[in-house]
Amino acid sequence: MSRGPQxxxxxxxxxxxxxxxxVTIELRQEGPDGENCAYSREPYRVTECTVCGRSRASRVRSA
Ligand SMILES: [Zn+2]
Structure with a gap:
């Protein structure tokens, strides 16, 4: 649960x-409001370069 960045x-x-x-995994809500009754959160894998500080996120696809 409380794992730090890897x-x-x-x-x-x-x-x-x-x-x-x-590398951290974070949940982001996507889609416009009210798209669904349920929250649609997608896990994103966020990587940040420790040298230049550039970070980028890519959606994690399960299945
Ligand atoms: Zn870099």
């Missing part, structure tokens, strides 16, 4: 090299 080596397009990234 470190993962990934290529960074800004650094143009493989650098250490902090």
């Amino acid at each position: 470190r993962h080596d990934e290529p960074c397009p800004v650094c143009d090299a493989t650098t250490t990234h902090l």
Whole structure:
């Protein structure tokens, strides 16, 4: 539940090299309001380069 960010080596397009990234999973609500009765939250995998600070999020697809 309370896991901190994990470190993962990934290529960074800004650094143009493989650098250490902090990886966190966060839930984001998407879609316009009232799209559904239920909340539609999608998990996003957020990676932040520890060298240049660039972060980006990509949706995690389960299944
Ligand atoms: Zn970088």
